[in-house]
Amino acid sequence: MSGYDLVIIGAGPAGLSCGYEAIRQGQQPLILEQDSVVGGIARTVRFGDYYFDLGGHRFFTKQPEVEQIWHTILGSELLRRPRLSRIYYNNRLIGYPLRPLDCLAKLGVLQSLLVIGSYIRARLRPVAEAEDLAQWMTNRFGRRLYQMFFQAYTEKVWGMPAQQISSDWAAQRVKSLSVAEVLKNALGLAGGRHRSLIGQFEYPRLGVGMMWRRMADLIGDGGGRIAFQHQVGQIHHQDGQVMAVTAHTPQGRREYRASHFVSSMPLRELILSLEPAAPAAVRRAAKALRYRNMITVMLIVNEPDIFPDNWIYIQSPHVQVGRIQNYKNWSPDMVPDAAKTSLGLEYYCWEDGDSWHMPQEELIALGQQECAELELINPDQVVAGTVARVPKAYPVYDRGYAQRVGTIREYLSSLPNLQVIGRNGMHRYNNMDHSMMTGLLAARNICGEDHNLWQVNVGEDYLETADK
Ligand SMILES: Cc1cc2nc3c(=O)[nH]c(=O)nc-3n(C[C@H](O)[C@H](O)[C@H](O)COP(=O)(O)OP(=O)(O)OC[C@H]3O[C@@H](n4cnc5c(N)ncnc54)[C@H](O)[C@@H]3O)c2cc1C
Structure with missing residues (x-):
């Protein structure tokens, strides 16, 4: 058994950012990581001399602080790359943003007119309270554009009909791309390009994983420690305080005591690992997260x-x-x-x-x-x-997920020395920048600042079309 100021669960972007900031604040964190590498779902895999991301990771953020960290850590290894992504539809590759001649050539005059008609219909008679993804997208794009450009891909990602997916996901991703802009683009009338249509992005020379390997090195240099093949299985609490976590390692079980705990492990597993067990309603909510x-x-x-x-x-x-x-x-x-x-x-x-x-x-x-x-x-x-x-x-943002997360969140407020961060850690559709931001702020909270991590990535005008 060892005692630490701060134990962080997970060495993905959120956990590493928390460790990095803790070091800048003069602490020496211990990071427990179940895997043998850093980066979580934002790691880069090497296959012979080929490098590949699990899904390509663009570096784009509206958080200046995160951007500065990327540049400080990667320097000239952070490349500026041209962006081209198209949609494979009906055996054709259609450029995005839409270009009038490209659309006409690939969709034909009739289909293009039907798209515009369906958009006008949706704008004139939108669904008042769009609760699911299909309604939300149809309101904004018209049924035809939604079916052509979003439906099949989205339903593959989520494995369920779009009617069962909460509109929260689209609202978080598609925020301010109005169809007026889409159509203006399509008709060639747009003055400036929308943020989501930007033609460039930043990217590390050897993949996103470069960022996390370097951050891990800096944490080590600063006196922090990352323990690999340490899967946290139990979280012990008493009188409203988390006292210790137990990790399963190749050498057997190890217990780590600390004053503060920050978790980026999936929220469902976190709740089910608590000892003594969380109340039945909280466990039920956790088990229903998918x-x-x-x-x-x-x-x-x-x-x-x-x-x-x-x-x-x-x-x-x-x-x-x-x-x-x-x-x-x-x-x-x-x-x-x-x-x-x-x-x-x-x-x-x-x-x-x-x-x-x-x-x-x-x-x-x-x-x-x-x-x-x-x-x-x-x-x-x-x-x-x-x-x-x-x-x-x-x-998964299915119907009911927000209520379940609300139940869990309320319960977690009874354990103030445990903070949850990141994407699965908060069951929130965070990109790297928001995952990192929650980690940075959690470390500062430990040093006496007062940040509400649940406000990160809320109501922010974000960058994307329904990309990820
Ligand atoms: C296909 C795809 C494409 C994406 N593209 C982009 C993009 O272009 N740009 C962008 O900014 N973001 C992108 N993202 C999002 C980005 O990957 C995430 O925001 C980010 O990786 C989340 O970081 P995290 O640290 O919260 O979680 P994770 O990356 O999931 O890291 C969590 C870590 O915790 C560890 N862990 C879990 N349970 C335990 C346990 N019990 N004990 C110990 N360790 C544990 C895991 O092994 C993992 O290393 C994409 C995601 C996907 C899936």
């Missing part, structure tokens, strides 16, 4: 230029793949042989679903076959492949 898993199939193809996009959304219900990354377009240094291309195919599934357990060879064959079906590659040109499984890639 997550979507993701599988990335990486294929190395013996062709230099397959498509120029960073990624493509696959709006085709006939294949299971939801999005395809082309890593050399993120950073050429991620692919050691310019004559080859590495693709990352994203598949989404439930933790008890069949595809989650599919053998690697079958997944590679599926990826190969679907890319051929989409006429992106010649399957004979695939020279190697590998698979990365990402548990709990997406905290």
Whole structure:
């Protein structure tokens, strides 16, 4: 048993940012990480001399502080990259933002007119209280545009009809892109480009994982410690204080005492790990939280230029793949042989679903076959492949999730020396920047500041179309 000022659970972007800030504040944190590497779902995997992100991670933020940390840590290794992403719809690749001639050429005059008509109809007669994703998107884009550009991909990600997905997700992601802007873009009338349509983004030379490896080194240099293969299984509390956590390690169980605890482990598991157990209603709420898993199939193809996009959304219900990354377009240094291309195919599934357990060879064959079906590659040109499984890639925003999180949050306020941060840690659809921000603020709270972490990523005018 050891005693620390601060124990942090998880060495993803949120946990590492908390450790980094704790060191800047003069503390020496201990980070317990179940995996053998840092970065969580924002890690970069190495396959031979090829690098791939589990899903490409753009560095974009409206938080100046986070941006400064990225630049300080990565310096000239943070590249500015051109952005191109298109939507695969009906055997065609349609550029986004929409361009009138491109749309006319690919959708045809009739379809384009129907899109505009359906948009006008939605604007004239919107659903008053749009509670689910389908209604919310239809209100903003019109039914046709929603069905063409969002429905199939979104339903693949979430594994359920859009009518069962809370509109909170879209509201968090699509905030201020009005259809007027979309149409202005489509008709070529837009003056300035919307934030979500920006044509560039920042990205580390060897993938997002570079950021987390460097941050981990800085934490070590500053006197902090990261203990790998330490899976926190029990959280012991008494009289309104968390006293210790027990981690399962290859050497057996280890208990760590501390004055403060910060957790980025999934909220469901956190609640179910409490000893003594949380009240029945809180446990029920935790057990009902759901997550979507993701599988990335990486294929190395013996062709230099397959498509120029960073990624493509696959709006085709006939294949299971939801999005395809082309890593050399993120950073050429991620692919050691310019004559080859590495693709990352994203598949989404439930933790008890069949595809989650599919053998690697079958997944590679599926990826190969679907890319051929989409006429992106010649399957004979695939020279190697590998698979990365990402548990709990997406905290699910189904109907009722917000109430469950509310119940849990209220209970957690009775344990003031335990703070929850990050994406699954708060069951909140946070990108890296917001995940990092919660970690930074949690460390400052320990030093006497008073930040409400639940206010991070609330009501902020954000960047995206329904990208992630
Ligand atoms: C496909 C995809 C694409 C994305 N693209 C972008 C993008 O372009 N830009 C962007 O900004 N963000 C993007 N994100 C979001 C980004 O990945 C997350 O915001 C970020 O990784 C969350 O960081 P975190 O530390 O909260 O969680 P995680 O990354 O999940 O880290 C949590 C860590 O805790 C560890 N852990 C869990 N349980 C325990 C336990 N019991 N004991 C010990 N350790 C434990 C895990 O192993 C993990 O290392 C994307 C996400 C996905 C899935």
